[in-house]
Each structure stands twice: as structure tokens, then as C-alpha cells.
Amino acid sequence: MQVLKIENLKKYYGVNANITKAVNGISFGVSEGEFVAIMGASGSGKTTLLNCISTIDIPTSGFITIGDKEITKIKEDELADFRKDNLGFIFQDFNLLDTMTIEENIALTLIINKEDIINIDKKVEEIAAKLGISDILKKFPYEVSGGQKQRCACARALINNPKVILADEPTGALDSKSSRMLLETMNQMNKELQATILMVTHDSFSASFCERVLFLKDGKIFNEIMKGEKTRKEFFDEIIDMLTLLGGDLGNVR
Amino acid sequence: MLGKLAIRNVKRSAKDYIIYLITIIICFSLIFALNLISTSDVVMQLSKGLDMFQYIMYFINAIVLGVICFLINYTTKFIFEKRSKEFGMYSLLGIKKRKINKMFLLESMLLGFIAFIVSMPIGFAVSQFLSLFIVKILELPQAIFIALNLKSVILLAVYFSLIYLLVLWRAGRRIKKSSINDLLNLEKQNEMKLTKSTKHRTVLFLISMAVGIAALVWWNVKFKPSTIEDASIFTVILGCFVLLIISIYGIMISVGDFILSIVLNNKKIKYNKDNLFIARTFSAKAKTMGFVFGTLSMIITLAIFFLNISGLNKGLYDYQIDSNSPFDIAVTDEREHLKDYLEVIQEDYTIKDDFIYEVYKDKTATFLNTAPFADYKDEENKFDPVVKLSDYNILMELRGKDTVSLKKDEYIIVSDLRFKDDMKNYNINNITLSNGTKLKQKDFITTGYWARLSNEYYTLIVPDEVVYNLEINESHLVVNTLEKTNVELKEKIKTKLPQYFVVVNEEGEETTEYYNTVVKGELIESTNTMTMILSTICIYMAFIFIASVGTIIAIQSLSDSSKYKYRYKVLSNLGVKDDAIYKIIRKQLLILFGIPIIYPIIINFCLITSINNIYKIILANNTVYLSYFIGSVGQFLLIYAVYYIATYFSFKRNIKEV
Ligand SMILES: Nc1ncnc2c1ncn2[C@@H]1O[C@H](COP(=O)(O)OP(=O)(O)OP(=O)(O)O)[C@@H](O)[C@H]1O
Ligand SMILES: [Mg+2]
Numbered sequence A: 001m002q003v004l005k006i007e008n009l010k011k012y013y014g015v016n017a018n019i020t021k022a023v024n025g026i027s028f029g030v031s032e033g034e035f036v037a038i039m040g041a042s043g044s045g046k047t048t049l050l051n052c053i054s055t056i057d058i059p060t061s062g063f064i065t066i067g068d069k070e071i072t073k074i075k076e077d078e079l080a081d082f083r084k085d086n087l088g089f090i091f092q093d094f095n096l097l098d099t100m101t102i103e104e105n106i107a108l109t110l111i112i113n114k115e116d117i118i119n120i121d122k123k124v125e126e127i128a129a130k131l132g133i134s135d136i137l138k139k140f141p142y143e144v145s146g147g148q149k150q151r152c153a154c155a156r157a158l159i160n161n162p163k164v165i166l167a168d169e170p171t172g173a174l175d176s177k178s179s180r181m182l183l184e185t186m187n188q189m190n191k192e193l194q195a196t197i198l199m200v201t202h203d204s205f206s207a208s209f210c211e212r213v214l215f216l217k218d219g220k221i222f223n224e225i226m227k228g229e230k231t232r233k234e235f236f237d238e239i240i241d242m243l244t245l246l247g248g249d250l251g252n253v254r
Numbered sequence B: 001m002l003g004k005l006a007i008r009n010v011k012r013s014a015k016d017y018i019i020y021l022i023t024i025i026i027c028f029s030l031i032f033a034l035n036l037i038s039t040s041d042v043v044m045q046l047s048k049g050l051d052m053f054q055y056i057m058y059f060i061n062a063i064v065l066g067v068i069c070f071l072i073n074y075t076t077k078f079i080f081e082k083r084s085k086e087f088g089m090y091s092l093l094g095i096k097k098r099k100i101n102k103m104f105l106l107e108s109m110l111l112g113f114i115a116f117i118v119s120m121p122i123g124f125a126v127s128q129f130l131s132l133f134i135v136k137i138l139e140l141p142q143a144i145f146i147a148l149n150l151k152s153v154i155l156l157a158v159y160f161s162l163i164y165l166l167v168l169w170r171a172g173r174r175i176k177k178s179s180i181n182d183l184l185n186l187e188k189q190n191e192m193k194l195t196k197s198t199k200h201r202t203v204l205f206l207i208s209m210a211v212g213i214a215a216l217v218w219w220n221v222k223f224k225p226s227t228i229e230d231a232s233i234f235t236v237i238l239g240c241f242v243l244l245i246i247s248i249y250g251i252m253i254s255v256g257d258f259i260l261s262i263v264l265n266n267k268k269i270k271y272n273k274d275n276l277f278i279a280r281t282f283s284a285k286a287k288t289m290g291f292v293f294g295t296l297s298m299i300i301t302l303a304i305f306f307l308n309i310s311g312l313n314k315g316l317y318d319y320q321i322d323s324n325s326p327f328d329i330a331v332t333d334e335r336e337h338l339k340d341y342l343e344v345i346q347e348d349y350t351i352k353d354d355f356i357y358e359v360y361k362d363k364t365a366t367f368l369n370t371a372p373f374a375d376y377k378d379e380e381n382k383f384d385p386v387v388k389l390s391d392y393n394i395l396m397e398l399r400g401k402d403t404v405s406l407k408k409d410e411y412i413i414v415s416d417l418r419f420k421d422d423m424k425n426y427n428i429n430n431i432t433l434s435n436g437t438k439l440k441q442k443d444f445i446t447t448g449y450w451a452r453l454s455n456e457y458y459t460l461i462v463p464d465e466v467v468y469n470l471e472i473n474e475s476h477l478v479v480n481t482l483e484k485t486n487v488e489l490k491e492k493i494k495t496k497l498p499q500y501f502v503v504v505n506e507e508g509e510e511t512t513e514y515y516n517t518v519v520k521g522e523l524i525e526s527t528n529t530m531t532m533i534l535s536t537i538c539i540y541m542a543f544i545f546i547a548s549v550g551t552i553i554a555i556q557s558l559s560d561s562s563k564y565k566y567r568y569k570v571l572s573n574l575g576v577k578d579d580a581i582y583k584i585i586r587k588q589l590l591i592l593f594g595i596p597i598i599y600p601i602i603i604n605f606c607l608i609t610s611i612n613n614i615y616k617i618i619l620a621n622n623t624v625y626l627s628y629f630i631g632s633v634g635q636f637l638l639i640y641a642v643y644y645i646a647t648y649f650s651f652k653r654n655i656k657e658v
Helices: A046-053 A078-087 A102-112 A117-131 A148-156 A175-191 A232-246 B002-012 B014-039 B042-047 B051-092 B095-137 B152-178 B180-184 B187-197 B200-222 B235-264 B275-288 B290-324 B335-348 B389-398 B416-423 B487-496 B522-528 B530-573 B578-618 B624-657
Strands: A002-013 A021-033 A035-040 A063-068 A089-091 A166-168 A196-200 A212-217 A220-226 B329-333 B351-362 B384-388 B410-415 B428-434 B438-445 B457-461 B469-480 B502-503 B510-511 B517-519
Touching: A002 A046, A002 B014, A002 B428, A021 A046, A021 A196, A035 A046, A035 A117, A035 A175, A035 A232, A035 B530, A046 A063, A046 A166, A046 A196, A078 A089, A078 A220, A078 B095, A078 B384, A078 B530, A089 A148, A089 B275, A102 A148, A102 B002, A117 B095, A148 A175, A166 A175, A166 B457, A175 A196, A175 B410, A220 A232, A220 B002, A232 B530, B002 B095, B014 B051, B014 B095, B014 B152, B014 B530, B014 B624, B042 B290, B042 B578, B051 B152, B051 B180, B051 B187, B095 B152, B200 B275, B200 B578, B235 B275, B235 B578, B290 B522, B290 B530, B290 B578, B290 B624, B329 B335, B335 B351, B335 B469, B351 B389, B384 B389, B389 B428, B389 B469, B410 B416, B410 B578, B416 B578, B487 B517, B487 B522, B517 B522, B530 B624, B578 B624
Parallel strands: A035 A196, A035 A212, A089 A166, A166 A196, B384 B457, B410 B438
Antiparallel strands: A002 A021, A002 A063, A212 A220, B329 B469, B329 B517, B351 B384, B351 B469, B410 B457, B428 B438, B502 B510
């Protein structure tokens, strides 16, 4: 069953001569419990696509259906409820609130969902331990490192066990050990809780965790490859080949 | 729980909120004070006949209300921007916008309510202070007490609700209209707007300029002694103000683009030093803050205008005193009597200087025979007063002014500007004194004159040797004392020397004449202090305005400081030295503080020059208003500079913080 369906999505910035077609007619579907990676050169529209799906941004045209709801049509309030119950979003630039401690940032989701305090504390500690940030919980975002911030942002998105996770380069600032910890956490959620994950990444290693990789170029889908029965190593090599074909210097090629 | 978190958040950004709170407390105190005064029973009673007073109160109230509405809206927007990222995150995590809106509303209302309560006692105190002014303005015998009354509390509550309804309605719409992305990136987006280029703004700039010039020319044409008394003058004033307001807003919105287009179109200017950088910053600021700058410019225009008026009035007052009594004591009597006066004065005062001179009569009366004196019927006293050059020079020296010199056949006429104006049409140059001496005019001066020098209009200064045969009209004694003179001295002279004051007329009636003695202390006390009071009130208003402008710009730049914190960190990581960064900051702040003051200074210069057309005849001279103008602008810049420096240091601290 397709939990996410995108049809001819377009998002343009600017007007007239200055127009940027950040997303220029993208269509694809994602089944429930699928773990999909999105790759593409810098500026190819990955963040924009994710922002539209998460209703953070409003698309210029096209349709986005999540579950059985066409989200460009439904009311603000209903969207808010949808985000509260189903969505976890990891930002490329973290978007932590400077005036709150790491702990408070992570707990925000639960607080908004009105969980009781004992539960909140337990859950925060649990996810923090999984991502290796237990000892910085009392600090403020400007007192911790970039990678720690990123893990905090991930913890915030994942703590609620969301049905749909939209992750914009969640491993961009992480070393391979932390990356692996995070990817494993996401993988676990994907397997155990049937969470649907859409992850933007520049890193072929991270992408090889997924079942399918979409390649974006200039706001359009350039290609897509499936893992199928391949081993992770085979899939990894295939991704690298694809990237070479794409012609971009996508860095982090291991 | 979320409420608690939000409150904790507010606490952590207390610094921003304190600025906000102080601003609205000041605002509401001011409104409350004005309310108390304009609704107070005592003042109502007093101002019954004074429609003018009521109108002035309404006018001030309206201006203050407008300024305050703007200020509160601005600070609310500022706070909103500060918290927009938090709100965006709440929204993303599933809180409905309605609820976020309610949260912000409650928060602002709570702060507003605190300000509302606190402002009442403060406003009450301010009103007592203001009532002192009123007592003086209306020359009341005793102080009045402005009581607290329900009406003004209700009025304040109404204003409060209106302002907040308006402001919060706007904030609500802002939340509703923005996507989560907008909220999360509000600060970034503000900067995005800058890159949009708009050609038609250059046209707007030129039109606004034309409107401004038209208003100033109109004002200048109408502000002439001949037209000022027309009833239409109020229409002119109002019309000019409206045109100027339009012009100020237009120019402030478009000036950035205009300058940028000039810089970009000229390579020589473009690549010279920091020009491009400055022009870009300038136009960016003017674009995002065009409207704010417009309002700031308007308030600054008003502030400088009030300072100018205050300066003019102060000048008027000083000139009145100086032209009526430059010496502490001046007596007119026969020479033998004068030593008696001196004795009386000496009883209580230490005499610093004293001097006696004579005024002679020139019965030819060349000047008195001109048309302006046609009704001068007193044949016996029909003469031009004449004073010897040496006497005049001694008087000038005593006043600390420049002396003059004359050739044998020259004379000088001294008078005031009004008389000089009257005489313009008669072109009298050569005169013949009644003893046959022919003299030609060397100069017509207005600086050395004071009303008591001889008669009320003018005096001829002639070489010492030409006064032979001229009859002495009377002798004058002038005295400067070490101590300040007061009213009692005059009373004392009167009671000690009654024989010189009591005049018996033909019917045998006794009358007492006081006019032959002038005591400076008495004059100061009796001169209408209205001008002084008016000038004090003007200054008071001006300070409020300057403070508002300073606060807004300070808030604006401090918000910049947190926005730019990262940018400066990058610069510093790139190896730019701290000193260089500080220089950039200083320059940026200078632009921010500088943009809104240039046009107001130009406007005020024109306005005041026109107003001087009327004031000049009652001021010391044609150009003295320039010194008042420079004085006002100087005062303004002084306070403004304090804000600038304070902002610079907080800015520096802010970017150093993290
Ligand atoms: N708010 C905006 N206004 C105008 N143009 C924008 C805006 N946001 C993004 N763009 C443009 O849209 C295009 C796609 O941007 P997007 O952020 O989606 O790229 P991306 O694929 O996420 O790149 P990266 O890998 O560097 O994060 C870019 O050319 C970008 O400059
Ligand atoms: Mg991106």
C-alpha cells in the first residue's frame, strides 16, 4: 500500500526572470514501511522536495497524498494533527531552539503531545543513549558540537516513533560511528515499527542502508535504483556507479 | 507543560522583553499623564475660555497616540520575529496555529497588562510634574493638584484595548499567513527581500522630492509678515504638513535605491573605497525598513522642529530682556539728581560700573518728520535724539560689544529691525543738524540699540565736537551691580526719592511716574514668562520624540547584532581582525542612525528660515536664527550620539557573547 504519493510536484522560487525551479515536476510513490534515500547534487531540490512533503513549505503546484489525504487540500488544523501524530522531521541545519537545553529540545515533541512527565524523562534518556548524547542533555545548543546538535535534532524527530520520517541529511555532520548508530536506530524503527523513511543524503554508505535510492537532478527525478536481493556491498557499488553517471562530485564516495 | 516551557523561554530572552516592557510602560505612562491633565476638573475649569488649550491637548494626545501605536506595533513585531523560530517548531510538531496565536496573544497581553498597571503611578507622577507647567502657562496664583479620576483610567483602558486589538490582530494575521518555513526562516527571508530590485522607486524618489520642495516653497511664500495674519494660514500649515509627511515617507522608502542606482551607474564612484559596500547596506536597510525609517524621520523632523521653536522663543526672550534693559539699572533724570539714585543703590548693592551720559535734541528732526511718525503731535518734544560718540562707545564697552568710529562729517543711526524696515522707503542719508552741521550717514546699525538709550525708536550717534549748541534733553545713568537686582530695589528707590517720581499736573493732582527707572530684576520677573514655558514644553516633547527614535533604532540594531553574530564569527574565523570588524559595525550603525536624520535637518532648515521672516523683526538680527538652528540640531545630535554609542557597545558585547 502506498503511504505517500507525489504527482507532478512543482515548487518555484522568485518571479519572472529571477525564477528558480527548485522542484520541477516530480512524481513517485512510497509504500508503507519503505526506507528510501534521495540523492543529488547540491541545489538539485532535495530539501525543497522534503519541505513540501512535510507541509513546511507550500508547493507551487502538484499533489501530495499521505495515507488517504491530499495534503494540499486539507485544512491547517488537520495538517497540524497529522504532523503531531505521524511526522518526524530532521532538518539539514538542525533548527534547534537556542533558548532551550538539548533535553528540552528533544522533549518538545512529547511535551506538545502532552505525555506525562515520567514518561517524557524515560523516553528522552532512552533515545539519547541510543544516539550517544546522554551526557550533554543539560547543555544549550550553542555549547555543543555540530554532530551533537545533529544527533539532538534526530532524537527530537524520532522520539515519538513517527510513522513517516523525513530526514534531510541526518548524517552530514557525523563521524562514521555516530552515523552508524543513527542509521541503525532508523533502520530499527523502519523494521520494528513499520516507519516509512525518506532520507536525503550525499553519502553512499548511508544510502546503502535503504531499499531504494532516488536520484534528483535540476528538480527532476533522474533515475532510481532498488536494492532488491542485492547485498549491501553490491548495492553500495551500484550507487557509486550511478553517481558517476550523474556526473556530480557527490563527495563522501568511499 | 508547554506553557511552562514557553515561560522559561521568555525568561531566557528576558533582555529583549525588558526593552519591550520599558517601552510600553513609558508609552502608557505618557498617555495616562496626558489623560489625567486633559480630563482633570481643575484644568477643565481653568481652560474654559481657552479653547486653544484644549485643542493643543487634543493635538498632543493625537501625536503621542500615533507615535505610541507605532512603537508598540514595532516592538511586538520585533518580539514576534525573535520567537518565530520557536513558533515554527511548535507548528511543525503539531500545535495548531490558532493555539500558537493565542499563546503569543496571551503573552503580549500579559506584558501589556503589567505595563498598564505600572504605568498608572508613573503617569500620575508625570502629570503632577506637567501640572507645574500648566500653572505657569496660565499664570495661576497657586499650584493645582491633578487628582486621579476614573475617566482617565477608562480612557487609558480604551486606548490600551484599541492599540492591542490592532497590534495583535496584525500579529495574528502574520502567523496565519506564514508557512512553517516562513516562521523558521523569518530572519533569512527578511534579507531575501533586499535583493529584489525595483526601478520605479527612483521615480518615487524624484516625485517625493518634488512634493517636498513644493511644500517648502509654499510655506515660504505664505510665511511673510504681510500674509501671516490671513485666516488661510492654518490651511497652509496643515497642507504643508501633509505634503511633507508624504514626501518624507516617499523619500525614505526610495532613497536607498536612488543612491544605489547612482553608485552602480558610475564606475568611478562604485569602486572607490567602501562606497559599494555602504550603498548596498544603505539601500538594503532603506528597503526593508523604508516605512519605519519614514516614521522615524517624521518623528525626528518634529523633534528638531520643537527644538527650533524652543530656541527661537528663548532667543526672543533674551532679546526682549537685552533690548529693554542691558544694564542692571538705568535711570533717566536731570544730572544733579542722579547721584541720589546712586546713593540709594549703593546701600544694598556693590556697584561694578556706573556711567552718566546726555541725550541732546536735534530739533530739525529729520527722522521724526517722516510719515511713520505722522501722528506724533507733541511739538515741544519733536526732535531726533542725539548721543555723543564717546558716550556711545563707553556704553558699548560696558555691554561688551564692539565700539564704532566716525569721521568728522559722519553719523550713525542705531535702532531696531522694525524701525529699519520702516525707514527703508525714505532713504535718508545726509542730514543737517539744527546747529547747521552737515553729516552723512555712515551706517544704520541694529546691534547696539536698546529701548532706553534715548527714546523708544532710534538714536543718532555723532562725533563729540558737533553737539555744541544742541540742547540737552535729559541725562541718563546706567549702573551694573555685582549682585543680581530685584523688584525691591525699584520699590526702595521710589520710596526713598519720592520727589523725583511724583509729578504734579496743572490741576494739582499728584501722579507717580515710574518709567524713568528700569531695574533688570523687575523686568525679568514681569516679562511674560509664557515664551520661556513654551520653550520648556517644546523641549520636553522633543526629548520624548528623540528617546522614542533612539529606542527603536537601538532595538533594531540589537536585533541585527544577534542576526549577524554568525556572520561576524565567520569574518573573524576568516582572519578579519577585531578592529576591522568593529569598524564595519560602526559604519553600519552610522548608516542606520544617519539615514533618517538627513532629510529632517534639511526640511527644518527650510522651515525655520521661512519662519524667521516673521521672527526676525523681534529678534536681535536677521541671521541669529541660524545659531538657534545649529543649537537645536546640536542638542539633538548630542542625545542621538549617546544612543549611538550605547548601541555600539551593546552591539559589540552581543556579538562577542557566544
Ligand atoms: N527560499 C528560497 N528562495 C529562493 N530560492 C531557493 C530557496 N530555497 C532554495 N532555493 C533554490 O532552490 C534550489 C534547490 O534548493 P534545495 O535547498 O532544495 O537544494 P538541495 O538539493 O537541498 O541542496 P543541498 O544538497 O546543498 O542541501 C537551489 O537552487 C536553491 O538556490
Ligand atoms: Mg538541502
